[in-house]
Amino acid sequence: MPRVPEIILFYRDSIVRSYGQIFFSDDRGFSVLLLAVSFINPFAGMSGLLAVISVIIMAKVMGLNPAITRTGLYSYNALMLGLVMGIYFQFSLAFFVVLLLGNFVTLLITVWMAVRTSSSKVPFLSIPFILGVWVVLLSSRSLGAIQLSERGVYELNELWNFGGPVLVAAYEKINEWNVPLAFDIYLKSLSAIIFQFNIIAGSIIAIGLLVYSRIAFSLSLIGFYSGYLFCYFVQGNISELQDSYIGFNFILTALGLGGFFLVPSSKSYLLVALSTPLVSLLIGALGTVLGVYQLPLYSLPFSLIVIGMVFTLNNRFEVKGLAPVLYQLYSPEKNLYSFWNQMERFKNDTYYHIHLPFFGEWRMSQGHAGGITHKGDWRFAWDFDIVDETGKTYRPPGKTTSDFYCYGLPVLAPAAGYVATVVDDVDDNEI
Amino acid sequence: MKKLHYERPIIQRLNVGVMNKFGTKTEYAPVTHVDGNAVKGLLAKYGSPLFVISEKTIRKTFRDANRAFKTRYPKVQFAWSYKTNYVNAVCNVFHQEGSWAEVVSGFEYQKALQNGVSGNKIIFNGPDKSMEELTMAIENNSLLHIDHLDELYMIKELATKSKKKPRVAIRVNMDTGVYPIWDRFGFNYENGQAWDAINKIILNDQMELVGLHCHIGTFMLAPSAYGLAASKLSDLALSIKKKFKKSIQYIDMGGGFASRNTLKGSYLQGMDLAPSFDSFAEEITTAILNAGFAKDELPMLVLETGRALIDDAGFLLGSVISNKRLSDGRRATILDFGVNILFTSFWYDHKISPAQEFSQYSEDSVLYGPLCMNIDVVRENITLPPLKRDDQVVVHSVGAYNMTQWMQFISLRPAIVMIDKNDKPHLIRKRETLKSIETEEVLPAYLKDFKL
Amino acid sequence: MKINKNVALSDSGFVFNPSTGDSFSTNPIGLEIIKLLKEGKSMDYVKASLLKTYTIEEATLERDCYDFANMLMKFKLTEADEKAEN
Numbered sequence: 001m002p003r004v005p006e007i008i009l010f011y012r013d014s015i016v017r018s019y020g021q022i023f024f025s026d027d028r029g030f031s032v033l034l035l036a037v038s039f040i041n042p043f044a045g046m047s048g049l050l051a052v053i054s055v056i057i058m059a060k061v062m063g064l065n066p067a068i069t070r071t072g073l074y075s076y077n078a079l080m081l082g083l084v085m086g087i088y089f090q091f092s093l094a095f096f097v098v099l100l101l102g103n104f105v106t107l108l109i110t111v112w113m114a115v116r117t118s119s120s121k122v123p124f125l126s127i128p129f130i131l132g133v134w135v136v137l138l139s140s141r142s143l144g145a146i147q148l149s150e151r152g153v154y155e156l157n158e159l160w161n162f163g164g165p166v167l168v169a170a171y172e173k174i175n176e177w178n179v180p181l182a183f184d185i186y187l188k189s190l191s192a193i194i195f196q197f198n199i200i201a202g203s204i205i206a207i208g209l210l211v212y213s214r215i216a217f218s219l220s221l222i223g224f225y226s227g228y229l230f231c232y233f234v235q236g237n238i239s240e241l242q243d244s245y246i247g248f249n250f251i252l253t254a255l256g257l258g259g260f261f262l263v264p265s266s267k268s269y270l271l272v273a274l275s276t277p278l279v280s281l282l283i284g285a286l287g288t289v290l291g292v293y294q295l296p297l298y299s300l301p302f303s304l305i306v307i308g309m310v311f312t313l314n315n316r317f318e319v320k321g322l323a324p325v326l327y328q329l330y331s332p333e334k335n336l337y338s339f340w341n342q343m344e345r346f347k348n349d350t351y352y353h354i355h356l357p358f359f360g361e362w363r364m365s366q367g368h369a370g371g372i373t374h375k376g377d378w379r380f381a382w383d384f385d386i387v388d389e390t391g392k393t394y395r396p397p398g399k400t401t402s403d404f405y406c407y408g409l410p411v412l413a414p415a416a417g418y419v420a421t422v423v424d425d426v427d428d429n430e431i
Numbered sequence: 432m433k434k435l436h437y438e439r440p441i442i443q444r445l446n447v448g449v450m451n452k453f454g455t456k457t458e459y460a461p462v463t464h465v466d467g468n469a470v471k472g473l474l475a476k477y478g479s480p481l482f483v484i485s486e487k488t489i490r491k492t493f494r495d496a497n498r499a500f501k502t503r504y505p506k507v508q509f510a511w512s513y514k515t516n517y518v519n520a521v522c523n524v525f526h527q528e529g530s531w532a533e534v535v536s537g538f539e540y541q542k543a544l545q546n547g548v549s550g551n552k553i554i555f556n557g558p559d560k561s562m563e564e565l566t567m568a569i570e571n572n573s574l575l576h577i578d579h580l581d582e583l584y585m586i587k588e589l590a591t592k593s594k595k596k597p598r599v600a601i602r603v604n605m606d607t608g609v610y611p612i613w614d615r616f617g618f619n620y621e622n623g624q625a626w627d628a629i630n631k632i633i634l635n636d637q638m639e640l641v642g643l644h645c646h647i648g649t650f651m652l653a654p655s656a657y658g659l660a661a662s663k664l665s666d667l668a669l670s671i672k673k674k675f676k677k678s679i680q681y682i683d684m685g686g687g688f689a690s691r692n693t694l695k696g697s698y699l700q701g702m703d704l705a706p707s708f709d710s711f712a713e714e715i716t717t718a719i720l721n722a723g724f725a726k727d728e729l730p731m732l733v734l735e736t737g738r739a740l741i742d743d744a745g746f747l748l749g750s751v752i753s754n755k756r757l758s759d760g761r762r763a764t765i766l767d768f769g770v771n772i773l774f775t776s777f778w779y780d781h782k783i784s785p786a787q788e789f790s791q792y793s794e795d796s797v798l799y800g801p802l803c804m805n806i807d808v809v810r811e812n813i814t815l816p817p818l819k820r821d822d823q824v825v826v827h828s829v830g831a832y833n834m835t836q837w838m839q840f841i842s843l844r845p846a847i848v849m850i851d852k853n854d855k856p857h858l859i860r861k862r863e864t865l866k867s868i869e870t871e872e873v874l875p876a877y878l879k880d881f882k883l
Numbered sequence: 884m885k886i887n888k889n890v891a892l893s894d895s896g897f898v899f900n901p902s903t904g905d906s907f908s909t910n911p912i913g914l915e916i917i918k919l920l921k922e923g924k925s926m927d928y929v930k931a932s933l934l935k936t937y938t939i940e941e942a943t944l945e946r947d948c949y950d951f952a953n954m955l956m957k958f959k960l961t962e963a964d965e966k967a968e969n
Contacts, residue, residue: 358502359501359502359503359504359505360498360500360501360502360503361498361501361502362502386498386502388491388494388495388498389491389494405498405502406502408709408713409502409503410502410503410716410720
């Protein structure tokens with residue numbers, strides 16, 4: 001079988017993996033599934049795919065690191081931009097030009113953020129997409145050539161145009177399914193992540209998620225419902241949740257915190273359940289502010305909360321409980337197994353176990369940079385002695401060395417080792 | 432004109448050329464206060480004589496001992512020896528400092544339980560343990576230190592009836608270079624009896640052998656004996672590990688450390704002779720650490736020290752009843768306490784200090800107690816300044832054994848007071864009354880009446 | 884009672900009897916008593932004097948002086964042919 005040219009592989013990977021990136025996955029099957037699902041709304045799908053391809057070409061032309069492009073990191077924000085634009089605008093030449101330009105802007109922002117955040121090990125998530133989409137939306141209001149699409153309004157007509165009565169009947173049948181409301185919203189919110197707002201897309205994605213990662217699937221449920229329940233509890237705008245499917249923020253938060261940036265554990269699940277209320281609050285808050293400018297929220301709440309959380313967790317003084325993922329394997333299961341493996345193999349190597357060199361209770365009489373003698377080359381030394389309740393280091397009268405409590409006590413090796421030299425000709429100090 | 436302080440006239444012949452070995456200066460300084468409390472005041476309030484215990488001294492001594500061992504060995508546990516002093520207040524001071532309890536009889540065991548010590552922290556020693564006592568101890572998960580084979584079989588029998596597996600240790604006696612060997616207690620190491628008993632226990636599997644115990648003597652002045660004992664016990668433990676793959680949890684070195692009292696017949700003062708806790712600790716811990724245990728299998732070191740921890744914290748305050756001149760010209764002073772409440776005067780020449788100021792003049796005296804028994808001698812020969820009736824004295828280092836071995840004989844037993852960390856006295860045992868003597872007596876009816 | 888004429892006294896309480904070669908040590912009160920006796924005063928005079936000077940009950944003083952006098956006799960510091968007067 002002839003070797004497939006490298007360039008084809010490059011494009012295949014870059015394109016396909018852009019879809020997976022949105023779900024924190026690099027699983028090719030799942031990504032292809034997402035690609036296919038994105039075409040359930042064919043305009044969104046086409047626009048999205050076009051955006052991805054164009055950005056990959058831009059990245060190659062500009063000379064960006066092809067290895068990174070290949071992971072889809074530079075293009076997933078553009079993908080989202082393309083999907084959104086495909087839904088909301090009429091296809092026209094002007095549209096495509098603006099799409100390309102918008103993608104370019106998004107790419108610039110992406111690259112800038114990627115470099116800026118890589119040093120602090122903090123992700124940029126979909127911030128470039130949001131900024132890009134705002135640029136496009138705000139500018140498009142003053143661009144006459146760009147028309148808002150009216151597609152959503154006449155759904156059935158569209159379907160008829162597309163697939164005839166069969167499709168319409170099928171569509172109606174599906175709508176009649178008595179799916180419980182809570183589950184219905186979950187599936188639709190799931191589909192909203194790639195800007196498809198129907199239950200079919202949601203179901204397919206759900207199944208795909210379940211196959212790709214059970215942990216991710218369970219996280220998506222926990223994330224969504226914890227946020228949903230919180231909304232219910234504080235009697236927030238549930239209807240808004242239902243109409244705009246903004247609940248997908250909860251799902252993405254769960255995927256990010258529960259198994260991507262942190263090793264999955266009961267604590268990471270708990271963190272998810274505690275974070276989704278934060279996301280919910282942010283949805284309300286940002287929604288109000290942005291509503292003034294008529295700008296959409298999309299995945300801004302999720303991005304901000306997850307970035308904030310990851311930043312805080314990476315700057316812990318003591319890393320206890322929630323384990324950060326040090327080497328990303330793009331799958332919660334893989335992250336978890338790798339973590340367990342490391343713990344088993346290297347648990348004693350993470351910190352070298354050093355003991356204090358004595359039994360019982362001693363006092364450190366001079367420590368780091370002690371100022372008395374611990375200066376210069378000796379500034380990291382530790383001195384130890386023993387004191388009694390009155391604070392004296394000796395039994396009265398304290399005239400001989402043996403009057404001092406610490407004289408003659410055993411001294412232990414702080415760790416296992418070999419005897420390098422023996423020095424035994426130093427006289428005792430005089431008192 | 433203000434009158435001067437009176438002191439009885441004395442005249443003493445000076446013996447040239449012979450050093451007076453009893454005339455050391457240390458006996459001379461007056462002790463007017465104990466822990467900030469005036470002797471006069473205490474005696475006035477609580478009666479004479481009076482035992483006084485200094486809580487500060489207990490805690491300091493305990494912490495010194497603890498430190499001596501803990502800085503030499505990773506796992507150390509003290510167990511307070513109840514037979515040394517089982518006044519509840521004293522025991523609880525030790526428990527507060529982290530001590531377990533070590534008891535040698537049924538009533539001591541009950542005392543420990545009632546004080547609040549949990550069963551699994553009570554060590555039950557002694558050759559006389561009844562079936563009931565053993566049953567109770569097994570139920571409470573206490574540590575049984577087996578003294579003889581009959582006891583071993585008793586426990587075996589009880590183990591079959593109980594749901595709990597008795598946790599036992601055996602007491603081992605051995606030659607440690609001191610005389611006499613206490614081979615009446617426990618199983619002998621040299622003739623193989625100890626190994627035999629160990630095998631019986633482990634192969635039987637109805638009891639769990641958790642420790643090895645030895646108690647090599649009392650008032651030991653030679654720490655090296657302990658070192659030898661520790662290494663022999665360690666050998667046993669390692670042999671057990673080798674044969675049965677079983678680790679012993681603890682090695683109990685018992686008690687027996689000397690206090691600073693001077694033994695009768697001793698040329699040197701006790702203060703100069705008694706080895707420090709550090710020297711005992713050095714011997715014992717070095718022996719165990721060098722025995723060859725694997726690093727994480729070092730057994731816990733248990734110590735049942737009694738006398739050395741409490742002796743110096745106890746004082747006996749008393750008063751002078753009268754003076755006499757004996758037939759050979761020696762002065763005799765009669766005090767209101769004698770061997771009835773100062774049992775240890777049979778073994779020690781206690782340091783006795785006057786409780787009031789005096790001049791430097793002194794005379795050789797003999798001190799008697801209040802009993803009308805000829806053996807009631809507190810000190811046969813002591814140099815003291817002239818004392819008169821109602822003068823007060825302080826006897827040092829009486830904390831051990833006096834408050835458990837005192838006699839209910841002729842005199843009512845005195846009160847015991849403990850002075851706390853803030854120098855405040857607390858009554859911890861009331862002075863006995865006639866009722867205390869008669870409370871268990873039963874007079875048969877036919878003896879009630881009589882005509883004289 | 885009379886103290887032997889040869890007995891030497893020092894102010895620090897040192898007593899020396901040249902006839903026997905013995906030396907003794909006594910306390911201030913004892914020294915006072917011996918001095919008074921050496922001066923020729925009687926025991927009654929000594930007791931009265933002490934009663935005035937020191938805080939002591941007569942009974943105790945009586946006993947102690949009796950005892951002290953016996954000691955003096957025993958140590959042969961007194962003149963042998965004199966009887967002790969009470």
